[in-house]
Amino acid sequence: MAEPQIQTAPEAAVPATAPVASAAAQYPITDADVRFYRENGYLLVKGLLNADEAAAMRTECHDLLGRLNDSDDPTWGSAREAAGAAATRLRHCHDAQFHSAAFAKLLLDHRFTDTAAALNGSPNLQLHHTKMFVKPPENGSPFPMHQDHPFFPHTKDSVAAAIFHFSDADEERGCVRVVPGSHRQGPLEHIEDGSWHLSPDQWRLADAVPCPAEAGDVLFFTYLTVHGSGLNTSSQERVTWLVQYRDPEDRPTTDDHQWSLGQGMILRGVDPTARRP
Numbered sequence: 621m622a623e624p625q626i627q628t629a630p631e632a633a634v635p636a637t638a639p640v641a642s643a644a645a646q647y648p649i650t651d652a653d654v655r656f657y658r659e660n661g662y663l664l665v666k667g668l669l670n671a672d673e674a675a676a677m678r679t680e681c682h683d684l685l686g687r688l689n690d691s692d693d694p695t696w697g698s699a700r701e702a703a704g705a706a707a708t709r710l711r712h713c714h715d716a717q718f719h720s721a722a723f724a725k726l727l728l729d730h731r732f733t734d735t736a737a738a739l740n741g742s743p744n745l746q747l748h749h750t751k752m753f754v755k756p757p758e759n760g761s762p763f764p765m766h767q768d769h770p771f772f773p774h775t776k777d778s779v780a781a782a783i784f785h786f787s788d789a790d791e792e793r794g795c796v797r798v799v800p801g802s803h804r805q806g807p808l809e810h811i812e813d814g815s816w817h818l819s820p821d822q823w824r825l826a827d828a829v830p831c832p833a834e835a836g837d838v839l840f841f842t843y844l845t846v847h848g849s850g851l852n853t854s855s856q857e858r859v860t861w862l863v864q865y866r867d868p869e870d871r872p873t874t875d876d877h878q879w880s881l882g883q884g885m886i887l888r889g890v891d892p893t894a895r896r897p
């Protein structure tokens with residue numbers, strides 16, 4: 621299995637033409653990190669939040685799940701197959717920023733927005749949606765390999781995700797896995813059944829690079845980067861919050877996500893199109 625590649629890449633892997641973000645602030649990353657992201661389609665930023673902040677957000681997640689008090693389980697149909705039809709579980713909340721100001725504040729935190737802007741090469745960032753996930757211990761649901769593109773295709777492919785880790789997430793806890801460089805293949809053909817996913821025979825989770833993270837780390841990746849995650853077989857939960865964002869000048873090519881309340885908020889800079897939502 622390939623070793624995890626975290627943050628910086630060797631200079632030799634950097635294409636001479638790779639554009640470097642014009643955004644002024646790049647907290648806390650470097651130009652080499654930006655080049656690594658452009659080349660590989662992902663970057664794990666260590667310690668973007670400190671341990672106390674991550675612990676406070678973990679509490680926010682549990683308080684929110686307690687208030688929601690529902691049994692909704694968004695485990696993909698295809699994930700049940702991937703897990704060998706075992707009963708797996710996932711707890712979640714879509715657009716958590718509508719439930720607690722702690723999430724709303726984090727959306728505007730410059731450590732996140734400056735990093736995302738530098739990686740995206742755009743000084744302006746617009747929210748698409750957010751998803752909080754708790755993968756419970758023992759049987760926390762996996763995510764089959766996929767690109768996020770088929771869920772909400774856009775004209776300029778500027779859409780990207782940041783997964784905030786509010787707990788540690790090693791391989792046993794079902795950390796996210798990526799296929800480095802897969803974003804350069806463009807949109808791939810997906811199977812729609814049981815939520816958009818790639819052929820499990822051609823795109824094996826076990827062959828993807830694991831991105832083990834500690835509480836406070838944030839994994840950034842493009843919506844064309846092939847990714848997934850394994851079952852949480854450990855005795856501890858995995859708590860994450862995924863924020864999907866784009867350049868406000870990029871527009872969806874389908875109406876697939878119009879139901880999502882979170883779309884449109886400007887997280888950094890301005891919307892130069894002055895378009896009314």
Ligand SMILES: O=C(O)CCC(=O)C(=O)O
Pocket residue numbers: 751753763768794795796847848849860862
């Ligand atoms: O949280 C994970 O393990 C992956 C989530 C994911 O890929 C998704 O929601 O599209």
